[in-house]
Amino acid sequence: MMQKLNTIMNTLGENKKYVDYLIRTEQFELLAHEGLNEKNIYDIINQIKEFELMYPDGFIKYIEKGREFLKRSQMNINEYYNYKIEKPDNLIKIKFHLTNDITFKKEDIKNNFLNMDNKLLYNNCYVNNNILYRNKTFNHILKRNKKKNTSYHHREILNNSHGVSSNESTPVSILSNNKKSNMYINKEYPTYVNGIRQINTHQNVKNGTYNEDKKIKYSEKGNVSDYKCGLGILNNNHQRSYEESTIFTLEQFLYYEKIGLDHIDKISFILLAGGLGERLKHKDIKIKLFTNLISEETYIEYYCNYIRCFEKYIKKEKKKKMNIPFIIMLSDDTYEKTLCFFEEKNYFGLEKNQVHFLKQNKVFCFKNNQAHLDFTYEKNTFIISKKPHGHGDIHYLINKYNILDKLIKDGYKYLFFFQDTNALALKVLFVCLGVSIQKQLHMNFLAVSRKPGEEIGALCTLNNNEKSMTVNLEYNIFDSLLSSNGIKEVIQKDGFSLYPGNTSAILYEINKYNEILKKTNGNIPEYINPKYMDNTRDHFKCPTRIESMMQDIALYFYEHKRNKTTQASTVMGENTQMVMRDNTQMVMGENTQMVMGENTQTVMRDNTQTVMRDNTQTVMRDNTSIVIPNNSTINNSICNDKKGNNMDDINLYDITNVGVTELDRCLCFSPVKNNSINAYKKILNNIHPECMFSAETDLYYSNCRFIQLACIYNKKKFILDEIPTKTFNGISYFLPPKILIEPEFSFTLTHLIKKIKGNITIKNGATLWLKANAIITNLYLDGTLIIENKTYKKKNYDHISLPIILDQNVYIKNKGYEIVPTNHFYYNKQKKFSDHIEQNIYENIQIRGYNIIKKEALLITN
Structure with a gap:
């Protein structure tokens, strides 16, 4: 083999480094293939070059990372083993x-x-x-x-x-x-x-x-x-009585809905539509599935119709014309077909310039726990198997094309992410928006009651000595975490789990979201989820790859418990706290006295200045906190263009608000995932x-x-x-x-x-x-x-x-x-x-x- 490789490498010039990549990552099955020659080696080299353009960490890092992920997966090691699982913070239940x-x-x-x-x-x-x-x-x-x-x-x-x-x-x-x-x-x-x-x-x-x-x-x-x-x-x-309970919930529902509706002109939309309908026995893109056979309205037409009606409402009630931005993330499999469908249907009544298409790329697949590349050899050509990197790429693409700065400039304050085949999500949009506004949430999961064992992500709060974060755990990770700690899932009296189910519909407060994207370059933690043949965990049912999930950006929305986060606090008087945050300056002159006292709160937001001159006195009573955002310490090591940052390397914010809005499933969640057999x-x-x-x-x-x-x-x-x-x-x-x-x-x-x-x-x-x-x-x-x-x-x-x-x-x-x-x-x-x-x-x-x-x-x- 080596003699053959040396002969091939002598013809490659500068490109021989890519063969060296394959050797260093132990891709010997590919290198030893009898069909490999001086010509088709370029098929492999070109695929690696293309891969490195879209995956900044590079080919070698990807393989090494995959090998480490697979090792932990095979040993069933969970990265959250040192966290305590609790009911999610900021859980708002509006259930009849x-x-x-x-x-x-x-x-x-x-x-x-x-x-x-x-x-x-x-x-x-x-x-x-x-x-x-x-x-x-x-x-x-x-x-x-x-x-x-x-x-x-x-x-x-x-x-x-x-x-x-x-x-x-x-x-x-x-x-x-x-x-x-x-x-x-x-x-x-x-x-x-x-x-x-x-x-x-x-x-x-x-x-x-x-x-x-x-x-x-x-x-x-x-x-x-x-x-x-x-x-x-x-x-x-x-x-x-039953009437009291139902009316109370109705009033609560309508209260939040009204708040959200008042801000209808402050929200834009992001649809994740990278999937085909093949496993449903549908040969086309999933968004061309009919929501129903009465109107024969496709999912994408249904969504565009809602956005169009929102615009009409804004024009009538707020007296202004708007073209609400609609951002759609596609994949190689769906990009061309989706564009053609929009052109054919004249953008379903929307303006062409308000619809933005983003395309995610694919990454290489592994065939075994040793992270050996899966490939096919046909007609003297090598093709390395690829699959999409997951819908977590949406954050990377939004940041790459600098979309949020334009939205913020145009006055938008919230982003609603939703999936391609859940027609019910838009029916409760303004309830969720109202909750986000009223509770000042930076990230708000739309959730439903979840049954133990159901293949839907579990929303929970993870706590340890250093931080607390409200996140989504995929069902297999969640079950593994419980079993590894010898814990049984808590079931409530109604038969549902204590931990609500994630619907993959999420609202983001756009400014905080934009700050996190800029500090992470839109890169979020990756994972691998191989489907094993049996409990030995040695063989895959199908090739697997490293991927990312859109909702995992919640790992960067967490509250620190480290002492260093409170070093900026100054205690003055009994139970008094002064917290200084982003871009704020506070100058206190000579002989200045500040007395903070009872049940008073002063909040000073970003880019504010408080100057206290000589002999100035500010009096506040006990149990008061003055919160002044300033330029807190950030770990700038995350500000690079590399994929796969580990959340432990990131020190973003002392306080962020992540919440969960739990509604009746029949009002908000019914996706299309399974064919008739499944x-x-x-x-x-x-x-x-x-x-x-x-x-x-x-x-x-x-x-x-x-x-x-x-x-x-x-x-x-x-x-x-x-x-x-x-x-x-x-x-x-x-x-x-x-x-x-x-x-x-x-x-x-x-x-x-x-x-x-x-x-x-x-x-x-x-x-x-x-x-x-x-x-x-x-x-x-x-x-x-x-x-x-x-x-x-x-x-x-x-x-x-x-x-x-x-x-x-x-x-x-x-x-x-x-x-x-x-x-x-x-x-x-x-x-x-x-x-x-x-x-x-x-x-x-x-x-x-x-x-x-x-x-x-x-x-x-x-």
Whole structure:
């Protein structure tokens, strides 16, 4: 081998150093390959040169780092072993006290017994004679409703028995406004709305009234109180009723949402979209997946539509025109396809100059624990395997292209990072923003309740003698850390972990974030996560590589406990502290006296000067702190252009605020991660499937819940039948009414409360698509209703959209839209498509295992 290498190296000139790199890193399998010669050695050299352009540490450092990471991984050594795990600091829970997400028993799935159209699902309880009993079998099978489904042979739009208005265009009601429509169908059992349990009280259909004397007793958190239809009543024998708890949470939700909405013009967006949909059996980029089959709106179109509606709101309410920056990080796999899609769709209504595309690079893959490079040899050519370096590259790219300075100059104060296939994240954006503003958070994780063993990052605070930091730990690292310390995960009474789950949606305060990027050059700690064949941890399932995670920048947002951080403090009087920080100067002249006293606080921000001249006196009482930011000591060794800085080498800030905002999962989190096979395995383990079927139905269900909350706030009723479960592609999941709320109708709960004014009843199988500005009073829907606006232009070319006001009770019944399974032979690998649009539709249907048959709908426009 060496003789052959010497011969090759004699032909390389200055390039022979790259062969020396391979020798020093022990890449002998590659060097000893029988196909290696004087020509194809340049294939390898050029790949190393390209790699070193994008990875400043260089090839040798990368291999050495990989070898060290792999050694620790094989020995199952965790870098956080000396930290104590605690509940995350600054945890803000805004959760409605409703029953938990629907889950299923393993035996039900195995027996293919999940078509529970006529069963009620309650969490740890069952219903008998209108009493809820706790601590019973979860999926207790209730008495079946033997009532068979009947197909529609007609359609109905009723208005005081006359059907429609005089022009036969607008449906109106069958009852006067001061009476209740016949919304309760199933008289024997309570309806189920994921925890809003409503007893179907006796209804006198003849006079349109209902009997309030019929009540249901229920158990919630160990308390029993009386509950009737709608909101419920307060029982004086108990300190806190269901109504109080729900209204309190609603007020809290709306309080933060209003704060965030007031700052809508201060936020910009970053989307991480480097993935293909191959493992989902989708041949194109993931952002071309449909959020749903009713509108056939892709994820990227959905996100752009929200941003466009934010801009319209800013123009209307704040009287200024804005093009909100939208930054998208792509990979080699998705870059060209994404640009082409944006060009084809004319940037989905956004301006071309407000969308910024960043491309991350790939790094070399390892085939074993010795960090030997994985490669292929075909047609006399060597190709070293590569994979993306992880979404942590977004910080490096933002810093590299100096994006934040421009945003700060333009007045932006917050950045919202979100993932490519979680349509629900933008629905709670302004709640999270309000929390960040009110709590003065520099970094705010959007979180959900997490089940032990769930493959989602755990948010926690790590403490040791030197520092405290609130971070995300990936599920495998978290489990390893617990087991290595002999600790069992803390489970709360509701069955969820003490440590919330990370949704990969994060808000950053832009100034602090920019400071950290400049001091780290956007480089964050790296890690390696090989998938081993077995417990011996000797062989990989597939090649692995060094990578980084976007949320790991939280490792630089921590509070020091070192003594040196308090050396700038001057204690004056009892319990007095003076802390000096960034770029501040304090000059105290001769004979100056400062007395600090009780319960007083003076905070002086960056770039301020306090000059105290001769014989000057400042008096403050005990227990006071004066906080004056000054130029604290920073370890400038991090200010280089190298990847992979270790967090222990960085001494950034004494105080940073990292928080966690935990919301109901059904309101904010339902990504697409799994194909049908993997989703089936998740359900077997009682874990959310996170597939296309669940993402679409969760979008419908989230909208159901938001309408429900609006009705609760307005003291109106929102009535659903019990939610059936359907099975497609082997995945069993619940299927609520298909409700789509476009941002043109409402993009916050605050606005939705103003749009939903009356009682709402929506039957199973119904479809409600709200596409435009409208106000709805009482609605009974058993079919499909679409509300949309037509816009026109005035002479000044402003787009004008007249609101639609349904100011009377509306009863609608038609054939509607039906979800049906696709034929087993529907998929044809040899099928040829007329264009890529048709192919995308076809694949979106195929990976779901169902299609929507649009039979009949009522369309209401202005």
